Amino acid sequence: MLKVEKLHAYYGKSHVLHGVTFDIQPGEIVALLGRNGSGRSTTAKAIMGLVDWQGHMSWKETSLTDKKAYQIAHMGLGYVPENRDIFPTLTVRQNLLLGQKGSGKNSRWSFDDMFKMFPRLKEREHTEAGVLSGGEQQMLTLCRTLMGDPDLIIIDEPTEGLAPKIVELVGDYLKALRERGISVLLIEQKLTIAMAISDRVLVMGHGHIVFDGTPEALKQDAGIRKEWLEV
Numbered sequence: 365m366l367k368v369e370k371l372h373a374y375y376g377k378s379h380v381l382h383g384v385t386f387d388i389q390p391g392e393i394v395a396l397l398g399r400n401g402s403g404r405s406t407t408a409k410a411i412m413g414l415v416d417w418q419g420h421m422s423w424k425e426t427s428l429t430d431k432k433a434y435q436i437a438h439m440g441l442g443y444v445p446e447n448r449d450i451f452p453t454l455t456v457r458q459n460l461l462l463g464q465k466g467s468g469k470n471s472r473w474s475f476d477d478m479f480k481m482f483p484r485l486k487e488r489e490h491t492e493a494g495v496l497s498g499g500e501q502q503m504l505t506l507c508r509t510l511m512g513d514p515d516l517i518i519i520d521e522p523t524e525g526l527a528p529k530i531v532e533l534v535g536d537y538l539k540a541l542r543e544r545g546i547s548v549l550l551i552e553q554k555l556t557i558a559m560a561i562s563d564r565v566l567v568m569g570h571g572h573i574v575f576d577g578t579p580e581a582l583k584q585d586a587g588i589r590k591e592w593l594e595v
Contacts, residue, residue, distance in 0.1 A: 365390050365547055366411070366441075366516055371419040373403075373410040380406045381417070382571040388516060393538060393548040395558035395579075397593060398568035404551045405446060407568070408518045411549075412436055412443045423516075438465065442514030446521045446551075448505045452494025456485055459493050459504055463511030471513040472544060478507040481537060499530035506537060516547040523554055535561050555593065559583070567592050 366388040373381035381403050388394050396404050410417040413433040421428040423439055437443070451459050460478060464471065479486035482503045488496060493504055502522060509517060519538075523531045535557050538548055552558045558565065559579040567575035567582070569592040575582060582588065 367422045369420040373406050373415050373417040380571055386566055388547050391542055391545045393542055393562045395550045395562040395565045402568040403571040404568050405520055408520055440515040442509040442512055442517040444505050444509050444519040448501050450493040450501050455490050457489045459508050460511050463508035465512050473510050499526050518549045520551045
């Protein structure tokens with residue numbers, strides 16, 4: 365589905381990504397791990413057309429070169445940024461409605477699906493999003509992206525600052541996506557959730573992919589964990 369080859373990305377004159385190469389297959393959860401500053405979020409932004417990049421990226425064999433962010437989103441890629449970006453003065457339901465493409469009639473996901481997955485959002489359906497807790501806002505952001513019916517969802521640090529029970533909910537949510545054939549690129553610092561739900565793990569360091577393998581293989585590779593992941 366998604367192919368990234370020799371990806372270089374820049375912030376002005378700052379060269380952040382140095383030849384990143386990986387792919388994501390249909391219905392696959394891939395975790396992108398690494399310390400802060402390793403280039404994980406920049407990788408997500410490059411895929412979504414939000415930073416300058418060079419190399420080759422394609423989605424379902426269609427090149428992403430010169431595509432704008434809104435075009436990429438309409439091609440079937442969803443993005444949940446680290447800062448959540450909810451609309452604070454709109455209600456939960458209005459935020460979800462904004463996530464739909466067109467009428468939403470042909471979407472695999474409905475309001476009922478979202479409320480079944482996260483009952484707390486149903487309880488807060490007519491509440492302004494700005495007064496929600498951090499965990500509720502994260503649920504809302506995830507669901508709003510899903511309402512756009514993406515085939516791949518890129519999620520940047522979804523468990524940051526969340527209570528353990530909410531982290532578990534997020535993990536269940538991601539597994540539910542896989543069951544419906546949706547691919548996930550999960551950007552995380554927490555090894556626990558990434559190792560528990562991912563089919564494959566990428567480790568990034570200094571703008572390079574330094575490991576690509578199964579969670580089990582990463583568990584066995586103490587050298588990679590010590591050099592690139594452990595504090």
